[in-house]
Structures are given as C-alpha cells and as structure tokens.
Amino acid sequence: MxxxxxxxxxxxxxxxxxxxxxxxxxxxxxxxxxxxxxxxxxxxxxxxxxxxxxxxxxxxxxxxxxxxxxxxxxxxxxxxxxxxxxxxxxxxxxxxxxxxIQIVFQDPYGSLNPRMTIGQSIDEGLRCIGLKKTLRKPRRDELLEMVGIWPGSADRYPHEFSGGQRQRVGIARSLSVNxxxxxxxxxxxxxxxxxxxxxxxxxxxxxxxxxxxxxxxxxxxxxxxxxxxxxxxxxxxxxxxxxxxxxxxxxxxxxxxxxxxxxxxxxxxxxxxxxxxxxxxxxxxxxxxxxxxxxxxxxxxxxxxxxxxxxxxxxxxxxxxxxxxxxxx
Ligand SMILES: Nc1ncnc2c1ncn2[C@@H]1O[C@H](COP(=O)(O)OP(=O)(O)OP(=O)(O)O)[C@@H](O)[C@H]1O
Ligand SMILES: [Mg+2]
The missing domain is CATH 3.40.50.300 (P-loop containing nucleotide triphosphate hydrolases)
Structure with a gap:
C-alpha cells in the first residue's frame, strides 16, 4: 500500500x-x-x-x-x-x-434522537452546516426523497418507522452535513x-x-x-x-x-x-x-x-x- x-x-x-x-x-x-x-x-x-x-x-x-x-x-x-x-x-x-466524516450505525437509534421527529433530526444537521432556515425544508425533503422516504412523513418519530426505513432516515441524517x-x-x-x-x-x-x-x-x-x-x-x-x-x-x-x-x-x-x-x-x-x-x-x-x-x-x-x-x- x-x-x-x-x-x-x-x-x-x-x-x-x-x-x-x-x-x-x-x-x-x-x-x-x-x-x-x-x-x-x-x-x-x-x-x-x-x-x-x-x-x-x-x-x-x-x-x-x-x-x-x-x-x-x-x-x-x-x-x-x-x-x-x-x-x-x-x-x-x-x-x-x-x-x-460521518457514521451509519447498525442501530439507527444511535444517530436519531427518539424524542425528535425525523424532520427535526435532519434539520439539526442542516443547521450545523449553516443552511438558512428558508432553505432547510426543501433540502430536508430532498434528502428524504434521496433515501426513499416520503417527505410528508417528516413529522413522524423514529419508532413509527420499520427497521429498514429507520436505517434510510439514519443515512439521510448522515448526508445532511455533506x-x-x-x-x-x-x-x-x-x-x-x-x-x-x-x-x-x-x-x-x-x-x-x-x-x-x-x-x-x-x-x-x-x-x-x-x-x-x-x-x-x-x-x-x-x-x-x-x-x-x-x-x-x-x-x-x-x-x-x-x-x-x-x-x-x-x-x-x-x-x-x-x-x-x-x-x-x-x-x-x-x-x-x-x-x-x-x-x-x-x-x-x-x-x-x-x-x-x-x-x-x-x-x-x-x-x-x-x-x-x-x-x-
Ligand atoms: N472501550 C473499550 N475498553 C476495553 N476494551 C474494548 C473497548 N472497546 C472495545 N474493546 C475490546 O476490543 C476488541 C475489539 O472490539 P471491537 O468492538 O472493535 O470489535 P468488532 O470487530 O467491532 O466486533 P463486533 O463484530 O462484535 O462488533 C474486543 O475484544 C473488545 O472487547
Ligand atoms: Mg463492531
């Protein structure tokens, strides 16, 4: 090497x-x-x-x-x-x-706060990179679509999703900080x-x-x-x-x-x-x-x-x- x-x-x-x-x-x-x-x-x-x-x-x-x-x-x-x-x-x-450098865990609960909606979790990442409030929602919806989650479910909590869907959300959360x-x-x-x-x-x-x-x-x-x-x-x-x-x-x-x-x-x-x-x-x-x-x-x-x-x-x-x-x- x-x-x-x-x-x-x-x-x-x-x-x-x-x-x-x-x-x-x-x-x-x-x-x-x-x-x-x-x-x-x-x-x-x-x-x-x-x-x-x-x-x-x-x-x-x-x-x-x-x-x-x-x-x-x-x-x-x-x-x-x-x-x-x-x-x-x-x-x-x-x-x-x-x-x-981001991580995706075996258990997406590792990166998702169970008390936050999935939209809020992704928003948090977008705030970290300094994205303006007006641009956050369209970016959040874009990220959810990229991972195959319907953006209309952004106000649901992690426990309301299946294991596979939760992993998709975990991936979207990781991607939110580019x-x-x-x-x-x-x-x-x-x-x-x-x-x-x-x-x-x-x-x-x-x-x-x-x-x-x-x-x-x-x-x-x-x-x-x-x-x-x-x-x-x-x-x-x-x-x-x-x-x-x-x-x-x-x-x-x-x-x-x-x-x-x-x-x-x-x-x-x-x-x-x-x-x-x-x-x-x-x-x-x-x-x-x-x-x-x-x-x-x-x-x-x-x-x-x-x-x-x-x-x-x-x-x-x-x-x-x-x-x-x-x-x-
Ligand atoms: N903080 C720690 N303190 C002491 N020992 C540790 C610590 N973290 C890991 N180890 C030990 O280091 C070794 C490697 O652990 P590690 O979690 O990296 O393995 P792994 O290959 O990821 O295993 P798995 O497939 O089970 O996740 C193990 O013997 C583990 O017990
Ligand atoms: Mg391990």
Whole structure:
C-alpha cells in the first residue's frame, strides 16, 4: 500500500494504526494487561470508492471506525484524511472535520434522537452546516426523497418507522452535513435479508450520485462483496489479507480468508485450487494473543514456524497483500 502514486485521489490513508485498551486491576487500579484491539493496521480508501472491513466479532473493526472518527485517540500510527494527518488533532481542531466524516450505525437509534421527529433530526444537521432556515425544508425533503422516504412523513418519530426505513432516515441524517467519508458499521446486520439488499442498493446509488467514500464494516464477506472496491480481512487486531474485491474472491490466499469464504455458502471462489476449510473455534482473547501468527490456533495449515515467527504484511502482485509466510514470495 505504501507504493501507491495516487495520493491525490485518496480520501483516507491509515498507517500502522494501534489501539490498546488498558485493563486495570487491584486496589491501586494498576494496568494489569492490555486489550490489543487494533494492532498495526494499514489501508487506504480512494475518493468515491469503498473499502470493506470484514472479520469475526471482536476482531477490532468498530475500534478502527471509532479511531478514524476520533471518538478514540490512537496509541500509535497515522490517520491521513485528504492529505492531512488528523491523528493528533485536538477535539477543537477536529470540529470542522466532524461533518466530513460521518457514521451509519447498525442501530439507527444511535444517530436519531427518539424524542425528535425525523424532520427535526435532519434539520439539526442542516443547521450545523449553516443552511438558512428558508432553505432547510426543501433540502430536508430532498434528502428524504434521496433515501426513499416520503417527505410528508417528516413529522413522524423514529419508532413509527420499520427497521429498514429507520436505517434510510439514519443515512439521510448522515448526508445532511455533506460528508465525504461515511463509516458504515454493520448498517444492515439487524435487517431482514430482502431489506438488506435494498439498503445496499441505496448506499451504492448514493455513492454514484454524491461521490462518497465508504468504510464498510461487516462480519459477512457476502455483503462486503456487493459494496466494496477493496476488502481488508481483519483478525485479532491485524489485517490478514487486503486486495481488490475481484482478486480476493477469485484468488483468496490467507487461510483465514479461505475459512471465512467457506462459511459463506453463496460465494464460490473461482480459479483457485486452495483448500477450503471450515472455521472452527472462537477468536482468542485480544488480552492474550498468541505469539507468531494470530491465526495459528485455528489454522489448518499451521506449522512450527507460524507459532514462533512474527508474520509481516507482504505485498504480492497488483494490490494484493497478505500476512502469511506460506503464501508470501
Ligand atoms: N472501550 C473499550 N475498553 C476495553 N476494551 C474494548 C473497548 N472497546 C472495545 N474493546 C475490546 O476490543 C476488541 C475489539 O472490539 P471491537 O468492538 O472493535 O470489535 P468488532 O470487530 O467491532 O466486533 P463486533 O463484530 O462484535 O462488533 C474486543 O475484544 C473488545 O472487547
Ligand atoms: Mg463492531
């Protein structure tokens, strides 16, 4: 990722990002251990493109999202937004950028105040960007139409909508401040399958219309394949494989990616003779990650070297990266 020459078109570049949560114990609340939630993560998002961040529960996906939003301070590494290093910015310095980087949650109640009508919630965003009162209502109606909600329902409350409609309103609320980058944290996980497809289509259409960049977080590789130009597969705080979506599905290399793919029945990776194996066991605790490769405890191809050696993230052909010495050159 470091060798890209397309920096002008980059919305986001994350380098060696780390976040360790201290665990305090005892009377003096000494730091007894650290949860290595994000342990040296690198990726890029080109303007108008989507990166899918995929992995099992607890692997650090949402923490990456919160670090980019600066809801958490990174312990190490860089977050470069549109060419500017924002990792060390104070909350005050971040204020003008708050509107540019938005989040869509799994549960839209996270971004919608249940005591406000959906119109008021969107209005609040429009006020934030200084839109004059007379222009707010037409813009609010336009935003609601863009996400497929009838503008006449602006005076209804979030609980009066179905889950899918509420997610549409949550998206309209995020769009009200004219963001460039949206972090979608499992935005469809709580919805019925038929509604999931509609929200994916909506996000795709909005991206085409508005040139938005997405970090699309999901535990489901199938979902990620519909929305992402690139995919980063995450495990226990590390990116294990990073590639454009086509390469990742046609030629998955890391044993963890292969195991994740084998747990998604709809996707058949083509053109590879790699052995697909099912994923058994749970993700180990990030409090006590194993030495060597983080996936060694569950990897069907594990060898002695994997247990001893810290595995580097290596570049293969094109834009394909992998953290496994068995498939690295
Ligand atoms: N504020 C915190 N304090 C301590 N530990 C935390 C904190 N936030 C997250 N963690 C831990 O960091 C690890 C990664 O959490 P995170 O929420 O980023 O995972 P995730 O991949 O988003 O999981 P899920 O798919 O379940 O949402 C977990 O072990 C979690 O318990
Ligand atoms: Mg999460």
């Amino acid at each position: 470091a060798e890209t020459g397309k920096n002008n078109s980059l919305t986001l570049k994350v380098e060696n990002l780390k976040k360790y949560f201290p665990v305090h114990r005892g009377f003096f609340q000494r730091v007894a251990a650290q949860v290595k939630a994000v342990d040296g993560v690198d990726f890029e998002i080109e303007t108008g493109k989507s990166l899918g961040l995929v992995g099992e529960s607890g692997c650090g996906k949402s923490t990456v999202g919160r670090l980019i939003l600066k809801l958490l301070e990174p312990d190490a590494g860089k977050i470069v937004y549109k060419g500017r290093d924002i990792s060390a910015l104070s909350p005050k310095e971040m204020l003008p950028l708050r509107q540019e 963001p460039s980058l949206i972090i979608c944290d499992e935005p469809i996980s709580a919805l019925d399958v038929s509604i999931q497809a509609q929200i994916i289509n909506l996000l795709n259409d909005l991206q085409d219309q508005l040139g938005l960049s997405y970090l699309f977080i999901s535990h489901d590789l199938n979902v990620v394949s519909y929305l992402s130009d690139r995919v980063a597969v995450m495990y226990l705080g590390h990116i294990m494989e990073y590639a454009d979506t086509e390469s990742l599905f046609e030629k998955p290399l890391h044993p963890y990616t292969l195991a994740l793919l084998s747990s998604v029945p709809k996707i058949e990776a083509m053109g590879t003779s790699a052995a697909y194996t099912s994923l058994s066991g749970d993700v180990p605790s990030p409090l006590d990650p194993p030495p060597g490769c983080k996936f060694q405890g569950r990897c069907p191809q594990v060898e002695e070297k994997c247990r001893r050696k810290e595995i580097q993230f290596s570049h293969l052909e094109g834009d394909h990266w992998v953290r496994c010495w068995k498939v690295s050159p």
